[in-house]
Amino acid sequence: MSHTTNASARGQTSQRRDIHQEVTDTIIKQLEKGTVPWHKPWQGEETKAFGLPYNSITQNHYRGINIVLLWSSAIEKQFASAEWGTFKQWADKKEMIRKGEKGAMVVYYDVLEKEEDDEIRKIPFLKTSYVFNRCQLSSYQPTNTDDTQQPKQSLVERIQTMDCFINNTQAIIEHSQRGACYSPKEDKIYMPFTEAFIDTEACTATEGYYSTLLHELVHWSGAPNRIDRAKCKKFGDQNYATEELVAELGAAFLCAEYDITSAEKGDHANYIASWLKALKDNKHCIITAASKASKAVHYLRGLQP
Structure with a gap:
């Protein structure tokens, strides 16, 4: 506007x-x-x-x-x-x-x-x-x-919708023991096997898997042949913090859209501390990241039939 x-x-x-x-x-x-x-x-x-x-x-x-x-x-x-x-x-x-x-x-x-x-x-x-x-x-x-008043879909139905969404992106996803990450060099998403995820008080193992995958899918959207987002030069720099926040917010926006609960982070205190530092270091970080996250979500939606 x-x-x-x-x-x-x-x-x-x-x-x-x-x-x-x-x-x-x-x-x-x-x-x-x-x-x-x-x-x-x-x-x-x-x-x-x-x-x-x-x-x-x-x-x-x-x-x-x-x-x-x-x-x-x-x-x-x-x-x-x-x-x-x-x-x-x-x-x-x-x-x-x-x-x-x-x-x-x-x-x-x-x-x-x-x-x-x-x-x-x-x-x-x-x-x-x-x-x-x-x-x-x-x-x-x-x-x-x-x-x-709106009826809530079952988790099975929501995951079926999520599977269609992910498949339509045609992202290459490989399961391994190396943990969740997006490899820019290979242009490939690596994910742990589904059995590596467990139920928590806030989130089912299945939702944990898919919310993690959505995080990596947002990273994937920023490749040069897609949105071409600026990437970090090294771990810990401001671009790295912003890109991680883009992936966090983009995954959160998609989880909300498809009614999937996000996976809890392992060390909640350190997780929050990392975002506090990023926001206190740069007052533009959260607005910039949220804007880029919405653009990433818009791009991923554009890959749907």
């Missing part, structure tokens, strides 16, 4: 706020509580709220960092719906927000026009809006949301 804007007014707005930092701080706040906002935070029907968030008027799913921001809000307030809208959008549907409710921040790019050498240059910059969840409406009753 982009709009032509008044340069002086918008310039003043951008100077007052550092939206990249605000977004990053929102995610950091969740991570410092020990919560990973791109993982399902609870069991049961409430996980419907952890599907891809969508707009109440357009029915379109949010993209990029807005998915993570709305998941963060859903986790914090334990919403049971994935449906969101602005104050005006809900009002247009004759719905009222309950008194005292606060909206969740989403961001989008606007355009600043600047004249240079007799030419108009368009400079994109971040702008914020605020949306409210269906659970924040005066009319909301836990038993009448569309989210909880």
Whole structure:
């Protein structure tokens, strides 16, 4: 979404706020509580709220960092719906927000026009809006949301759909003892055998396998003959952290779309610490990674018949 804007007014707005930092701080706040906002935070029907968030008027799913921001809000307030809208959008549907409710921040790019050498240059910059969840409406009753009324597919059905999705990418996947990884040199995904995965409290062994495979499939999408994402030069550099976050978020977006629970990481504390460091080192990291993750998911969807 982009709009032509008044340069002086918008310039003043951008100077007052550092939206990249605000977004990053929102995610950091969740991570410092020990919560990973791109993982399902609870069991049961409430996980419907952890599907891809969508707009109440357009029915379109949010993209990029807005998915993570709305998941963060859903986790914090334990919403049971994935449906969101602005104050005006809900009002247009004759719905009222309950008194005292606060909206969740989403961001989008606007355009600043600047004249240079007799030419108009368009400079994109971040702008914020605020949306409210269906659970924040005066009319909301836990038993009448569309989210909880939709029948849930069995795990077998969901995995069959997932198998079709993966097969349609035509990625080369080889099972071995070497663990999960994508080899750029061979352009091949290596996966452990399925029996290497075990059931956990949050996730079945089968879901653990597929969420891990989706992570590697997002890495695979970034090859030069596909999206051609910039890769890291060495382990531990900023590009490495960003690419890993791209794969994490891309897999999370796909897991939410296909209702697959992500596998838990072995060392939860170190896992969170690694993302805290990446976000604190670079306030642009999470927005950049989320945008690239959405592009990766869009590319993988484009390979479907």
